Amino acid sequence: MAYQQRLLSVSRNHTGLALLLALFIGSWGWIGCDQKERQTPADEPSPNAQKEGKSQPLKVEQEEQIAAEVYYRRGRRYLQNGQYEEAVGEFSRAVHLKPDFALALDQIGLAYTLQLRPGEAIPYYKRAIAQAPENGIFFMHLGKTYMDLRDYAEAKRAYRRALELGVRRAKIYYDLGVVSERENELKAARSYFQQAIQVNSDFADPYCRLGAVLEKQGEPTEAAYLYQQALKKDPRHIPTHYRLAQLYLKQGRQEEGQRLLRDFQHLKQAERERP
Numbered sequence: 001m002a003y004q005q006r007l008l009s010v011s012r013n014h015t016g017l018a019l020l021l022a023l024f025i026g027s028w029g030w031i032g033c034d035q036k037e038r039q040t041p042a043d044e045p046s047p048n049a050q051k052e053g054k055s056q057p058l059k060v061e062q063e064e065q066i067a068a069e070v071y072y073r074r075g076r077r078y079l080q081n082g083q084y085e086e087a088v089g090e091f092s093r094a095v096h097l098k099p100d101f102a103l104a105l106d107q108i109g110l111a112y113t114l115q116l117r118p119g120e121a122i123p124y125y126k127r128a129i130a131q132a133p134e135n136g137i138f139f140m141h142l143g144k145t146y147m148d149l150r151d152y153a154e155a156k157r158a159y160r161r162a163l164e165l166g167v168r169r170a171k172i173y174y175d176l177g178v179v180s181e182r183e184n185e186l187k188a189a190r191s192y193f194q195q196a197i198q199v200n201s202d203f204a205d206p207y208c209r210l211g212a213v214l215e216k217q218g219e220p221t222e223a224a225y226l227y228q229q230a231l232k233k234d235p236r237h238i239p240t241h242y243r244l245a246q247l248y249l250k251q252g253r254q255e256e257g258q259r260l261l262r263d264f265q266h267l268k269q270a271e272r273e274r275p
Contacts, residue, residue, distance in 0.1 A: 068097040072104050075111075084111045102131035106138050109145070118145040136165030140172055152179045170200035177209060189213050204234035212243060220247060238267045 075090035088111045094104040109124035125142040132138065143158035156179055159172050177192030190213050196206035211226035227244035230237050245260035 064097045068094040068101055068104070071097070072101070072107070075104070075107060079107060079111055079114075082114075084115045087111045100131050102128045102135065102138070105131065106135075106141060110141055113141065113145050113148070116148075118148040121145050134165060136162040136167035139165065140167050140169060143172065143175065147175050147178075152182065155179060168199055170196040170203045170206065173199060174203070174206050174209070177206065177213075181209065181213060186213050186216060190217075202233050204230045204237045204240065207233065208237065208240045208243060211240075215243075215247065220251065223247060236267055238264060238271065241267060 071090045071094035075087045075094065078084070078087035078090060088108055091104045091108045091111070095101050095108070098104070105124050105128035109121040109128065112118070112121035112124070122142065122145055125138055125145065128138045129135070129142065139158045139162035143155045143162060146152070146155035146158060156176065159176050162169075162172055173192045173196035177189045177196065180186075180189035180192060190210060193206040193210035193213065196203060197210070207226045207230035211223040211230070214220075214223040214226065224244065224247055227240050227247065230240040231244070234240075241260050241264035245257045245264060248254075248257035248260065
């Protein structure tokens, strides 16, 4: 700096020399700036630009996830209100955004099942299971749908997998009991119906079916007791009225049997007239 000041002092009376010195000093600044620019290539993004680039896909994914969950909740409300087509529409929108949305896939299947369209439900249950193979509820829903289709082998396979995954529902045990009874595996059927009662003691169906198994096994007294228990749980349980009426008639208890038959006929008529 002192050297430059002396040069400038000398050149005050020499305009040409001052101009040359100014150009010389300025060129140092240009050289320095040019060197700094070369150290940071113009096409290299700044650190902030890199962060923005990385966060953009994440932001989009988060927005899609939020939107998918909104569609899912709407679908659940429609499903609970019995608006099945609307529910399928909302769940489908959720799946369009998130193809691996297992809960939404399962709920599409459930909506079809509730519309008595089991053939359309099964592919969605299977897709849900493919995404979440450890979710036993999906297997339970699949088993119920196979029961509706009378595909008992597949129903058993799905239900047993649900049990392996820790799902304990009376309906699972009951349906397995029904399948076992159909296949004349009475010991297994008896066990399944008993387990259904243990899980839900207010469920009338397994009392009735267990009574039927005990009748086949030659235990009419125990069967009558179970039929009576079923009617305590549900006084309008139509199959139990019929089974107990037939048992009483076999035992010579005509008055009780005929009364139960009349009750059975009235209940059946009311069911037929129900809108």
